[in-house]
Amino acid sequence: MAGLLRRDMLGVALTVAAIMLPVAGAQAADPIKVGVTITQSPPGSVVQGTQVKDGLEVAAKxxxxxxxxxxxKIELVIEDTQGLPEKARAAVEKLATRDKVVAITGEHQSSAALAGIEVAHRYKIPYINTNGWSDVIREKGYPEVFNPGNYNSRVGAAAAATMKELGVKRVVSIAENTDYGIGLAKAIGEALKKIAPDVQYKYETLDRASKDFLPAILPMRANAPDAIINLMLPPAAYIMMNQLYEQGVAPSAKTWLYDGSGLADYPDFWQNVKEAGKGMLVFGLYHPKMAQPALGKQVGEAYTAKTKNEPNRLLFQAADSLFLIADAIKRAKSTDSGALIKALGETKYTGTRGEITFSKDKGYAFNQWLDVPYVTFQLTEVNQKVGDSALVSQAGQPLDPAKLWKPAK
Amino acid sequence: MSGIDVDLAVNGLITGVFYALMAIGLSLIFGILKIVNFAHGEFYMVGAYAYTLIALALGVPVWIALPLAFVVGALLGWLTERTLMRPLYAGYTSWGLMRDEYAVIVTFGLSLFLINFVDKVIGPYAYRGPPLVETSRVVLGPVLISGHRLLAAGIAIAVIAVTAALIKWSFWGQQIRAVSQNRLGASLAGIDTAKASVIVFMLSGGLAAFAGALLSPVINASPDVGIFPAIKSYIIVVLGGMGSVPGAIIASLFLGVIESFGAVYISFQYRDAFGLILLMLFLLFRPQGLFGEKGREV
Known part of the structure; x- marks a missing residue:
């Protein structure tokens, strides 16, 4: 009887094992789901969302x-946030609870990221912030949130250094009324106070949904500043630039136009601004003449083959976001959230833009890659490709105003 | 009056003229059909894209692309009326019998459809329409204005004048006004009310699209560009009196100037709020607007 029972038990065990083996095999081959929140429809920046999606798809491939x-395999589960905080919050909730993704990435608008990280923090799920520049995202101090992209304090310091080197006395920032825009306008003011306290600085916040900025520009025509810093995103930024140019404010012999929003590598930039973009100085997170690791070149070539477009900064930021998740899973040998967060915190990975590590300092530096590479370049001709523009300076290098192009009086 | 005040007044009036061109169509539709067309802004958006793509992609001269944008808007208006609006009132002679709340849902759905359709088919990128003249700056005393903006304002005034004249004196204009006053009465008098509705939808679509085309070198075409003219138009139609074309014109100019001065002397941040504050004041103290009727047919 006992022998019979043992034989039966052995039979059951073998049957279960026979059933489970293929299942275990299937589990091993199950894709790793990574959640993506991007803007795919208005009112958010669909252009940015498209570039991020392309970058993630190139990296996944x-x-x-x-x-x-x-x-x-890596499987991307994409949710459209429309750039709206409430939609971003719902998207992260869905990805975490229904889709059971192992990590979330892709967000490229600060307001949406600020909403999304609250949910990621609640579920303790890794969140790689691809392009939310607002320092507040870092200042929250959430251990789940990692920032391999650019940040407002970095642009603030770069813009302030450029203003100092240009020798200007009065500077006006035109910022969109978002966490990103207002935060960056304040960051520039803080940086100017430190390195160029004599510069008079103020910022105007404009509604990004507005279509006519003339009433804000007309007073500037009467009393033009030495430099205007654009902190708006398209399409509002294009309208504002055209109106600045039509009113003869900037770029002009008197007033520099400096872009802190990365407009120049948008594919629709020149079609929308024409002469209004000639002479603009640009804070750039990507320039073909920048030194770049081999992975960056591979991603850039794959992107051009896929889309026929020139590479752009968001492509590399998005690709790095996914590479970092993959690297953390490999090192953690697990997709468990806690293990992934720990592995991400210990990251030392050469991505598309350089070696990425995350600082543990508090404030804007928390879980931030501090050495995000950047350059300053100037657009000296209409329809000029970024690669053909004048590379004015790289991070930390001085800028020589005498070498810059400026419109005649 | 200082130089900047003259500048603000002129720019405010020019902005008002553009607002009027956007709002007249919406006012006409309300006057005839007694419904609010929530897709009005998307007619504007379609016109902006039509002009820009016809001129840039097909290489058609701007002076031909401009009226073609009107035609595209009018055709979209005709299609909307025949396929989406006609079933709502077909067979009804009185608006009391019509379920006009359905029109709100239908036009709102059309608005979302058009935004997403353009976003997916043409793409999310903004397009700047080619200007009618290349002169970037014209100096008129203390006023500095782009050549295109000045010319576009002149064309807008001419189009508004022709539209007002057609409604007042033409055969179909008189029939439209009759239907606006009493649809049942007009029907009993032998007026084809369905045809009047088609004409109004085509005219409204055409005017909104024309405004979009005219402004596309200033306000770049993008899938969501219609939200701004739609909101302005709703405010203007209420301020001017629902269904009143002269009211819409005067309210447009008024709003343009108020926004222009308010943005400088109060705050640019509240620029779009000035219209909404006016709207609330009118709804409280003069709900019929400047030229509207006090009551509606029940």
């Missing part, structure tokens, strides 16, 4: 073509 992560 590179990872999957190389055999995936420990044999498992």
């Amino acid at each position: 590179i990872i999957n073509d190389a055999g995936g992560v420990d044999g498992r």
